[in-house]
Amino acid sequence: MRVTLCCLAFLAALGAGKAIACEPVSIFAAASTTDAVTGIAQAFEAETGCNVTAVFAGSSTLAKQIEAGAPASIFLSANESWMDELEKKNLVLPDTRSDLLANELVLVVQKGQKLEFSLDEDADLAAALAGGRLALANPDGVPAGIYAKQALTQMGLWDGVAASIVAAEDVRAALVWVARGEARAGIVYRTDARISPDVEIAAALPDETHDPVRYPVSLITGRANKTARDFLAYLKGPAGARVFAEYGFTPLDTPVN
Numbered sequence: 001m002r003v004t005l006c007c008l009a010f011l012a013a014l015g016a017g018k019a020i021a022c023e024p025v026s027i028f029a030a031a032s033t034t035d036a037v038t039g040i041a042q043a044f045e046a047e048t049g050c051n052v053t054a055v056f057a058g059s060s061t062l063a064k065q066i067e068a069g070a071p072a073s074i075f076l077s078a079n080e081s082w083m084d085e086l087e088k089k090n091l092v093l094p095d096t097r098s099d100l101l102a103n104e105l106v107l108v109v110q111k112g113q114k115l116e117f118s119l120d121e122d123a124d125l126a127a128a129l130a131g132g133r134l135a136l137a138n139p140d141g142v143p144a145g146i147y148a149k150q151a152l153t154q155m156g157l158w159d160g161v162a163a164s165i166v167a168a169e170d171v172r173a174a175l176v177w178v179a180r181g182e183a184r185a186g187i188v189y190r191t192d193a194r195i196s197p198d199v200e201i202a203a204a205l206p207d208e209t210h211d212p213v214r215y216p217v218s219l220i221t222g223r224a225n226k227t228a229r230d231f232l233a234y235l236k237g238p239a240g241a242r243v244f245a246e247y248g249f250t251p252l253d254t255p256v257n
Helices: 002-021 031-048 059-067 080-088 125-129 143-154 158-164 171-179 190-195 226-236 238-246
Strands: 026-030 053-057 074-076 098-102 105-110 134-137 165-168 185-189 199-204 214-219
Touching (some): 026 031, 031 190, 031 238, 053 059, 080 143, 080 214, 098 226, 134 143, 134 171, 143 158, 143 185, 158 165, 165 171, 171 185, 185 190, 214 226
Parallel strands (some): 026 053, 026 074, 134 185
Antiparallel strands (some): 074 214, 105 185, 105 199
16 A cells, blocks of 8 residues: 555656646637647647647737737747738747748638639639629738738739628638628638538639748747747647648648658
């Protein structure tokens, strides 16, 4: 009995030490990464015992919150420009910044609601919408919307559909509008289309019509504790890459094993 009690005391001490070793860590991540980052955070917690707080929204919203002092340890943006903005203000640690993921843009419609449209030289998206709405993430600040506007402009379609556009606070909100039939079509990331059983892809937007869809990640100045660094390494490592790949992202930092 004495040996058993000693062993239990030793294990309890180990558990306490592990808990003490965990420091606060939070990731502010683009809405399109919600499912993947949630899964990776849960796996990290299971392996380390360290909790990760995850906050998801449009990259523009998150960047502004970080600038205002929100307690983010890590920022995962859906484009370079919002990370650049924080870097100009010395809010990200440059030696920890890298491009983590790539993605693609697609035109989606509600499941079973075909759209008579193809991306060719005679494309007329306005006619295909037939008075319906086109859902985008806000093109004035949210990366998915910015990319979408670039693509539509490059293809000569923007002016024709501008009056039909409804702007969402983030790409997942635009996806929901299409899934519910509140918008005739929408432009979202391919990864978003994959996670919704209520939408289908009508067309893929050519990569050359918009800036490359890249997701930079970095630690935030003043919050780069050991747990945050460990979680960032986990995101960039094989375990994180596998989860991102399962959700349709292209990991850029680490090959998928």
